[in-house]
Amino acid sequence: MARITLRQLLDHAAERGYGVPAFNINNMEQGLAIMEAAAACDAPVIIQASRGARSYANDIMLAKMIDALEEMHPQIPLCLHLDHGNEEATCATAIRYGFTSVMMDGSLKADAKTAADYDYNVDITRRVVDMAHWVGASVEGELGVLGSLEHGGGEQEDGHGVEGKLSHDQLLTDPDQAVDFVRATKVDALAIAMGTSHGAYKFTRRPDGEILAMRVVEEIHSRLPNTHLVMHGSSSVPQPLQDMFNQFGGEMPQTWGVPVEEIVRGIKHGVRKVNIDTDCRLAMAAAFRKVAVQSKSEFDPRKFLKPAMDALRELCRDRFEQFGTAGNAARIKVVALPEMARRYRAGALDPQIGKMTQAA
Numbered sequence: 001m002a003r004i005t006l007r008q009l010l011d012h013a014a015e016r017g018y019g020v021p022a023f024n025i026n027n028m029e030q031g032l033a034i035m036e037a038a039a040a041c042d043a044p045v046i047i048q049a050s051r052g053a054r055s056y057a058n059d060i061m062l063a064k065m066i067d068a069l070e071e072m073h074p075q076i077p078l079c080l081h082l083d084h085g086n087e088e089a090t091c092a093t094a095i096r097y098g099f100t101s102v103m104m105d106g107s108l109k110a111d112a113k114t115a116a117d118y119d120y121n122v123d124i125t126r127r128v129v130d131m132a133h134w135v136g137a138s139v140e141g142e143l144g145v146l147g148s149l150e151h152g153g154g155e156q157e158d159g160h161g162v163e164g165k166l167s168h169d170q171l172l173t174d175p176d177q178a179v180d181f182v183r184a185t186k187v188d189a190l191a192i193a194m195g196t197s198h199g200a201y202k203f204t205r206r207p208d209g210e211i212l213a214m215r216v217v218e219e220i221h222s223r224l225p226n227t228h229l230v231m232h233g234s235s236s237v238p239q240p241l242q243d244m245f246n247q248f249g250g251e252m253p254q255t256w257g258v259p260v261e262e263i264v265r266g267i268k269h270g271v272r273k274v275n276i277d278t279d280c281r282l283a284m285a286a287a288f289r290k291v292a293v294q295s296k297s298e299f300d301p302r303k304f305l306k307p308a309m310d311a312l313r314e315l316c317r318d319r320f321e322q323f324g325t326a327g328n329a330a331r332i333k334v335v336a337l338p339e340m341a342r343r344y345r346a347g348a349l350d351p352q353i354g355k356m357t358q359a360a
């Protein structure tokens with residue numbers, strides 16, 4: 001069995017200079033495809049579930065599905081991560097169901113719609129860090145609010161996302177504040193805001209530095225060289241998938257995502273976790289549409305799901321290869337949660353601010 005914490009996995013990624021895609025899961029087919037891709041290229045995996053996924057699939061179903069995937073692929077280190085926890089209880093119950101890592105998104109209030117102030121974010125994140133570290137689980141915090149630098153709005157996926165318009169100050173993580181935040185909260189990974197947002201409609205044109213501020217990643221990394229950075233909203237929304245979706249009856253207006261080469265640039269500057277969900281959805285949905293249009297008499301769900309899983313597997317494998325994750329699973333010897341808890345208690349995993357070496 002190889003259930004790994006986010007902290008151990010990202011420490012390994014930092015040592016070897018690679019990034020790890022975090023793919024969202026809601027059902028068995030996604031889990032099977034992601035793990036088959038990982039097994040095919042020997043990549044460690046982050047599978048994440050949002051609050052929406054937890055209510056869609058039920059915690060018991062999700063937990064048992066992950067147990068099954070782990071049993072089927074014992075050689076693949078698998079981190080189960082909570083995506084966008086909104087309050088302490090959401091994080092605590094996730095850990096109870098086998099999540100080895102949680103995100104406490106204190107950039108928003110518990111309603112997941114209202115931008116929170118800095119002190120609120122520090123307080124709630126610090127409380128979740130204390131609780132998670134007692135049992136050895138990891139915590140990702142977020143500083144800065146996700147949203148578009150083009151129009152100032154967030155996104156409303158499954159009810160999660162800021163409402164109203166925000167200023168560039170709120171939409172771009174402040175590097176000085178990032179240093180203070182990591183010191184005060186002791187998070188294991190830090191999600192930062194630099195113009196990405198969730199969903200398919202990120203940019204109205206191919207992004208340049210005005211609307212995708214990769215310079216913010218570089219600046220934060222130069223001040224926090226030992227902190228694992230996280231890019232949310234990092235689907236690339238590939239043109240071939242948009243075209244296929246539309247070719248088979250879809251109506252997706254032309255849109256642009258985060259180019260893979262920009263993510264690779266981020267990985268060179270401390271980005272270790274890269275959140276990708278929209279691309280996975282689009283790959284599957286385009287495959288469904290193709291079957292629906294080409295085989296109009298088809299009604300066996302497996303005939304829709306099989307090509308959708310094939311498409312998702314291919315996409316995941318591409319990202320494992322592009323981010324350098326491939327080939328690293330066999331190099332990792334998983335440390336169990338109690339030992340991680342002991343290391344936290346001993347202070348061995350405290351943030352190393354300003355030093356050039358990774359935490360032990």
Ligand SMILES: O=C(COP(=O)(O)O)[C@@H](O)[C@H](O)[C@H](O)COP(=O)(O)O
Nearest residue numbers: 050052199233234235275276277278
């Ligand atoms: O960053 C993310 C996805 O980015 P993406 O849209 O793929 O560019 C995730 O963290 C989102 O939280 C996830 O897609 C939301 O899922 P639901 O809340 O809709 O389940």
